[in-house]
Amino acid sequence: MTTTDETTTDETTADRFGLSDRPRRASGLAGLARKKKGSEAPAPEGLDAIPDPAIAYRDSLTDVDLVDLDLCEKAVRSHHATFWETGKALDAVALRHLYRARYATFDALLEDWDVTLADSSRMRRGWPLAARLLPDVPKLSRSHVEALLPVVKRYGVDAAVTLHAMLREALPKVTAKDITAVVRELPGLSEAADPTDAIRHQAEKILTEPEQDGEGQGAGGGDADDTALRQAVRQRARQMADELKRGRMSHQELTRTLTAAFADIDDPRVYQALIRWIKGRESKG
Secondary structure, X not given: OHHHHHHHHHHHHHHXXXXXXXXXXXXXXXXXXXXXXXXXXXXXXXXXXXOOOOOOOOOOOOHHHHHHHHHHHHHHHOOOOOHHHHHHHHHHHHHOOHHHHOOOOHHHHHHHOOOOHHHHHHXXXXXXXXXXXXXXXXXXXXXXXXXXXXXXXXXXXXHHHHHHHHHHHHOOOOOHHHHHHHHHHOOOOOOOOOHHHHHHHHHHHHHHOOOOOOOOOOOOOOHHHHHHHHHHHHHHHHHHXXXXXXXXXXXXXXXXXXXXXXXXXXXXXXXXXXXXXHHHHHHHO
């Protein structure tokens, strides 16, 4: 009788918790656990793993702020963190005033974390640009970002992204040296001009117009000829870019390619063609 009561009690308890069919229920729970585990979102990586600098700071720090501060410190102190990850971490610490948890000022934090104010400013200015470029340039170089920082400062992030896209279209391989050369020639932003339109126009001019060395300039009669020559070069460069199935060819690349072909000892075709062209011009003159 006691046994029967105990069995009844056990069954009632099992029924109450839905465990009367133990093997099937256990299997269901295991399947649910596997399903839940498989549906978890992957852990964020790269820039996405760095706390958001745009969150407004409060009068007092929350537990979330303290966790974010630890994440930022880990990113800054890590030898494996990228230039832009470090910049985003420092931006979050500065804009959200997370440094208040341990330091009186942001400068005091930088000193303890062994980061100069100049480096901090450069990295903080660079990370939003990197975030915009990375989807199109997964193997983005730090040197590219740093070379574009003057553009970010004078024109803004959108303009810097536009310039990098134009260079990728115009050159077979973009280098930091190429970026720096173009940036050096940008005249700057005039009043009321749209930054992105301005840099597109300015860069197009730099990339397609022949460099002027000062010869034939001024009041002489060669100005019209020089203008006609520049227009002819631009037209020819566009034709070459079309035949190579590229958006455009910069004058810098064109000059470099012609010079290399002219100096090629193993393949003298360009050298010989130029001699024939010069002799033909002289005979007509």
